[in-house]
Amino acid sequence: MTGLDTATLFAWCGAGLIGIGLYGFLANRHMLRRLVAFNVVGSGIFLVFGASGARRADLGPDPVPQALIITGIVVALATTALLVALVIRYADLAGRATLPEDEPGDDGKE
Amino acid sequence: MTGAIFDIVLCLLILAVALAAILGRDLFGSVVFFIVYGLLVALAWTRLGAVDVALAEAAIGAGLTGVLLVGAVARLRRGGVVEPTPPRPLARGAQMGICVLAAGLVGAAIAGLDPDAAGLTATVAQNLEASGVGNPVTAVLLNFRGYDTLLETVVLLVVLIGVWSLAEDRYWGGRPGLRQHAKPGGVLATYGRFLPPLGLLAGVYVVWAGTDQPGGAFQGGTILAAVWLLVAMAGLVDAPPVTARRLRLTIVAGPALFLAVAVAGIFMGGFLHLPPEHAKQLIQTIEAGLALSIAATLALLVAGPPQRGAR
């Protein structure tokens, strides 16, 4: 019974984190801030995933979502590492850490 | 009862710290809040009984991701990169609406779930014996769904190649990252000597224990990477040049070993088949190889592309 409550509680917490992170993703232009937001959304999704596997307190937590979440955490780290390197390189080359918002189709005009 | 109150407080704290990380006016502060957030989420995982995930979240999600972001903030600050202006209030309102809607949809989906669904807990338990290990999470990661893990280790390799290829052409052949200095006898240098034996012990233990208890190659590899990074930060060791043969062997050794076991399985019953009588030894061998490569790869990811000339 308490197991069920705990799981649902953390699943809703995860849903809230997805909303908060999404806002950070939409509202910020700084790439590092977007990366923080990406990681917040990611862990929110993991919480939803993991909590859904912990609904049955009598059986203990489901190991399959746990394994998948560990895989997901590593993939998220890998993505963050590549993005951090891209942002740093871009800042070295262009002097900023935001994407210009103009239409990319305008590039390459003679 | 106390448990329920604790969980509610923890959830509210997690949400508040996440908000602080997203909305914080100062970027560095945001990153620090993100690290705190990761540790709180790790605590949530222990509350859900998922100790393996808690270890991974603390070490990788909060720790290494945090180090990467702190390093990036420092680099941008040194480069004099200014922060952009925030969006207009009208846009903010619309964005907030979208986010509330998204969270609401997910919440509705959760509310509609069958509260008694058991997932695969029982199936995993039935087959645990044949998997060769006692920790069900490790059994899923390295046996039942070992193919996911094989691809995942290669994902780390792809990213390392991607990070290296962001180097300037003239620095190719140089050592990754910047040269680190520390005052001899200072805090960093002292701990740089004091921590490695303890850290190595902890890292190897977490890898070794992973077969039957929480832990494993990813969590242990992260600890080993952290130890190396600390020693490097203290200026006591330096990464070999990116062109060094032994460095490249180290980063592909784990995935290559895993792939070799997977292909050898074809002749023992199928791709990635681990015969139950040898499964434990095979998994331990794979984990040892992976831990080495993961540790090296993670440490090199934090160090970044070569930024010094070849000498």
Next chain:
Amino acid sequence: MSIATLFTALMTTGGLIFFIAGSVGMLRFPDQHSRLHAMTKADNLGLGMIVLGAMAQAGGPLVVFKLALIWILAVAASAVTAQTIARATLPGQADPEA
């Protein structure tokens, strides 16, 4: 209530007070370096007290040893973290210790 439980309760409460003090310091102090000061100093002491409190509940010498190890590692880690953050936040200087 046994003496061990009382000791644990006292130590944990004391530890929590230090933690709260450290957290308040982190929120109220003006710059990164004094915030670090508040965090690391107060938290290490707080953690030490909580570990002592937990030791009184431990089932055997092995658990006591593990708890001690946790405290040492945490203190070492926070010392290194503080150094690293301090280095990262020094403006306009790539390598303060060089």
Next chain:
Amino acid sequence: MILPALAPALSVAVPLAAAFLAVVAPRPRLLVGVTVPAMLAVMALAVLGVRQGGPLVLAVGGWEPPLGIALVADGLSTAFLVATALTIGTVLVVALPQFPIRQNETRAGWAFWPLAFLLWAALNAVFLSGDLFNIYVAIEFVTLATLALVALEGKAKQVEAAMRYAMFALFGSLAYLLGVALLYAAHGTLDIGLLAQLPAQDTASLVAAGLITAGLAAKTALFPFHAWLPPAHAGAPAPASAMLSALVPKASFYVLLRFWFDAMPEAAGAIALQLLGALGATAIVYGSILAVRQNRLKQLVAYSTVAQIGYLFLVFPLAGGSAEPQPWTAGAWTGSVFHAVSHAFAKAAMFLAVGHAVLAAGHDRMSAMDGLTRRMPMTAFALGVSAVTLMGLPPSGGFTAKFLLLTAAFASGQVLWAAIIVLGGVLAAAYLFRPLARAFLPDRGRYGTVPRAQQALPLALAMLSVVLGIVSAAPYDFLQTGRPAAAEEGLE
């Protein structure tokens, strides 16, 4: 017994092994010389196995789903495996002189090779996977390899294109992952075959389906998520562009196809299907109009990809939404797969040929095409042949694809989609006319050239897209292998 089951495992294992070797011992000539023929042999094995024994389902490690992961090699996945092998095989040979390793290893000269082999392994992993989470890992693998290739030139413009791509890709992967998590929470399995047998009208399944579709559409660069594609694909080195534009969007589209036709065939409402079709139609028109306005060759070819991706999504209104197929369903479904494969050949050929024209001219403005028919006739011919496929003219594979889609549109009474298909062909002619016309102009100025053996390869790839149109009956039948029995009755 062992032999056919080898093919799926080796399709991933061989390029992975090649990538590991390329990291440690960078000898591109040797690696390409061994890997490409080996992979072609594996492909032959896969095709034979599927033709004779029907679809191969391989439980990895001997663990049956839902516990384990199944690799599925049916007609559809084998078709994408073969298309990938032929495309990447050709691209790697063309890339050999462009990414050499001499005494002093260079950054791009080293990094290209492991990245290309890893991309190959990742694409094959997507095409073979029967498990939605495994697909997540494989799709991320594709995305990260792609990101590294986009940024390979290392200038501000390419790094910017990579970051723009990353923003869409991150959004897409998070949406997809959330969908997968909800599906597992609702059904306790991630296996496509098992999901197909379960009812899927609960809230969690529907939210999951929406998230998965949105996420994959962003990764496929479907309008309005298209903005990242042209700068990313045009900015990469030509051999990388060829792989990215020809294959990478197909990987996420392939997953959409699997999801909507195999995992949850009943879940789609009519509105959702029409919406996907409408976005596809908008992509065709808008992408073509933008392509007409480009003055850089590689940008033009990249915008053409935005338009051509639109056709793929017409499959949803024409064939989706029901497990009980209509008489035209198989035709529309097969037409979209034909389009995906022939576009892969034609677009890779076009990027490689344009790459050669750009190499010879030293820039990628339109004038690089001047006098191409005389200077490099094979390259000009390759461009012409691939243009025929993109316009959908007979006897190309593009024609067969559009013919199948058109027939389905008329048979189902959805004439509007037919009009869009015809309009798309006319617009493709409009944007391809300018560069092709310049190829017949006299060249002014000094141009270099490219060895004939190199020029022949894009031509061969372009010819493949035509061969696909001429001998379309056998591939048509092959594609149906493993499809539900009812779907096999096409229009006669």
